[in-house]
Amino acid sequence: MIVGTAGHIDHGKTSLVRALTGVDTDRLKEEKARGISIDLGFAYLPVPAGAAGAEAGQGGVLGFVDVPGHERFVHTMVAGASGIDMVLLVIAADDGVMPQTREHLAIVDLLGIRRGVVALTKADLVSAERRAEATAEIRATLAGTSLAEAPVVPVSSATGERIDGLRESLFAAAREFGAREAGGKRVRLAVDRSFTLAGTGTVVTGTVLSGRVGVGDRVLVSPSGLAARVRSIHAQNRPAQEGVAGDRCALALAGEQISKEAIRRGDMVLDPALHAPADRIDATLRLLPGEPRPVPQWMPVRLHHASAEVGARIVLLDDAPLAPGTQGRVQLVLETPIAAAAGDRFVLRDVSASRTIGGGRFLDLRAPARKRRTPERLAQLDALALDDPGDALAGLLARPPYHVELSGFARDHALADDAMARLVATLGVVRVADKDLSIGLAAPAWERLTRDIVGRLDAFHHENPDLPGLGLERLRLQVEPRLPAPAFRSVLQGLSRQNLAVLDGAWVRRPGHAVRLNEAEERLWQAMAPRLGGADRFKPPRVRDVAGLLAVDEAVVRRVLKLTARTGRVDEVAHDHYFLRGTVAEMVGIAADLAGAPPGVFTAAQFRDRVDTGRKVAIQILEFFDRHGVTLRRGDLRRMNRHRLDLFGPPADHEQASDGAEQITNAEQDTTLGREASPVGRPDFKSGRGREPVSGGFDSHSLPPPFRSAR
Template identity: 65%
Template structure:
């Protein structure tokens, strides 16, 4: 268990931790000289149950609330310290508000300096505390009178803390590893050490990690967990990691960085969140409201954009946070907003979407996605997000941003990408039905056309899939026999384009001219029309209809090749490529293969360029393996 102190300056937080653990957490000379805590302090003790409890001692001065926030993010239980002689003070109130906004719901109140107050004053102070905590997550927290001077109540408080540690369930360690860095230093003979609370997952000696948002790769050389050497660190423990790697050093890693599993490194500077504004805030939070954002141990400038109406004091609602620089975070992380002068806490909330859009961020559909993403359970959140437009979720991004290894799919259908996309079973059924209906209407309106172009079909369907996911969807439907692919177009299996008897007769006359040894050098349209004394427009019209059916391909305005020849020439390009020392095809080498003129050979190659069958570099070409089968090769 990690215990974090909270309370006003000079209410005895550090003295209380020393009485409980025997450790003086004020380690700086300035702290000892001034008698106040300036930096985070840490202590560890066995409170009597055999386990090690970690204490994070935070400053109480209003100037160091940002330091208090760096230590409060990873605690399990708050030890709120209120001096019996002073009672509730300004930083007591602010610290309680921060703990409530951070979602901390387990607390013990230490009524310190009890030796300076009689029974009546103790009762009054306890009443003040109860009134302060009422309406917060900490309401009903036990109040324990203590004195670090006389020792009154110390053993009782230690026993209560030990019982709380015994009752606390460990944090789930099945997520991916994240540690929020609150200190970075160098030890002689050891190297760079960073400390912080493990937010999720586990880490072991020898693991490769990334220091985010820097993107600094490192290796874990050694671990201390709860102040003891360990083979691994688990979620909920305070750990010190000895890191090694190029560029790793005390000057490179600072408070606010996050050491994490490499799969999680994806910094962000635009986040959709829900925000609760404290009733003490003097004015509403409107568009482009400036603030300081605190999350984990990080602090960064931010602008707040309410996504509905401006948020009045005491209200909560959806907002977009636009940050001055990227941070490392996870969905559902809790954050605090303070004013830019660092004098007051404005409010706080949870991150919902780390990849927030800059446009159309206020639409009802977008707000519905945010509401669905707010569900704590990953399976429920995914299912809810798939029920609202656009009915698509990037699975890899969803898992990464929630710091989980496996996505609970339920009955969702997965389309390979990248990225891998999930859509609900109902949305997938609608997409399949929409594909069939769109093609049916197209065939009805265009009976003489072979089928519908893939891109045109993709843009016509809802939900609109990205190109890689649409390719996977179409491949699945082809495999299921729902559609037929012919070159670059798709059609329903029962759709057959037929020419009229007269047109078929003319096409039958054309085929021999495009076949045989002359297939790589077919006559031009005008030459056939002249030789047969047929209007050129009629020959061209029949050939274009045949092209729509996939029987021929129009290489240039006046040149048509049989589809079989088009496919054969792709194979010839591949053979030429295989024979080339550098794996690239020249126009001359291809010309020699087809025994054609250079001009026509270049026209053929440019035809394949346009269709993406070949990749071009200057005057050189090679087969694009992703499009090599476009013509049924």
């Protein structure tokens, strides 16, 4: 257990710690000369057998953090008070409650420290009446604070009066307290000192706020991001193989950029998975009753968190001003990022460092810069305000947008992988994974999402039977809950495996749906197909030429060719210039053959001669290949992209597919293998002449975005 002192200057905090432990915590020359504490001091007191963890060799030492009482060093006091388990509030019997007594008590209350004892020091210098008067004053001061029920013990460091009794009460508190739960959390240690020790190297000291750290562990210093390895550990002033939550530890660190100067008070040594410094944090803020006026918008303050101190601005999130003695939600915009975790306590002081303003708890470390006061956002903050991470996660999943980025939630709450896995299992969360992204949805939201996707696809096919499917991005923006694009693609992959949806390039469709020509269109296609193939297949007639040959309206020919392009029978290589899919695949083979000979590249002239067509048409064909990534152009030379050689394989036989057992198309095969799907129905040229918008998410002038399967 860590015990921290608090109280006014010259009330005997350091003398009391020395009387309890035999250790003088004033280590600086200036402290010795001036007789006051300037920096944090540390002492340790072995706990007799019988206290929590004493037999096991862990938790058998009380750690004392002695803080300065001068008003100029309140910022140091806050750094020392963060992470303590119990406060030893020191009040001199002759002076009674003084200004720094009240400020230190307010800080202890804001930090949520509930265990404490009041030492009425210098009791030997006053009468029994004065002791009773001072005790009554203390009781009145403690009323309404976290230490309202703390015992008041008169002591004298000079005569030793009741020092043994106070020591025993601390031992009893240690037995009752036990040890902090170290499991389920990742390690975080708040650095309050950094120095070099001969024969050891760079050493940092601080309180382990969560988790456990062992010799040989890889850690990061945040927010700087310096990587280090733990060479050795002293926990509670004893050599140890590991330090756990609640221990004061000294870590000897080794690393390429690790030095005494590179690490300073306010840094955090932590598990590398937790390194994500925050500079915009939503929080609850309680304003102290003694403040002269409400908090204005964009008020500058000094933020104290753990051992860090940074400048910040307050953005009010509630409608009403935050009045003295009240609590509200705010956003803290920091001048420099800090390493923190959701639920951490903080203290705010004014920019002149003359008074403590208030404090509270961090709610969200990734607060938005915009739309921070919408009803949906405030509802999320209601969930994040719940103390238990499981309750907070359940609350978030039940509120818009009805999904949570699980890896980010675990990181910001310092949860270990096993603890997060237990939460997910307990709550029945449905996980959607894509590379490093892991999105969680509650079971009802997942069912609603899948029903919405299937329903919208059915409705789209009913209204647009001649279109290959609905645009992937358009579908994502229509359904609820709306997921990030990578997660939504993973959802569609899962639905594809369940035979509920099919990914066809940039389109999404239902199994069994295929673009089919009506009887008249099919007859026209059968008349057109021979004229696109045969000996002149590398220079087929354009739309207007086909219309003239068949004495059919040009618009009708164009519509039928568009439909057949969507089925993968033809490809529109240039404006109104369609090639049979087999011909396109044959031309890919010709280009690959040309590039197969040293030096592995070919020219447009070589390709023109092989396909025996004009230069203009040859250039259009090669530019079509360039756009689809089949060829890679460098100046006048091209080489083949071997990963795209099968992009224009034979089209799927949609006519043989049935609703009960949809065969796998080339597009689905490519998706499964992680390649871009076959470009069925992809208009890809710049000319807009004679084109109408294509419903489904994209117009006919743009190439749909590539689809890549999730890992």
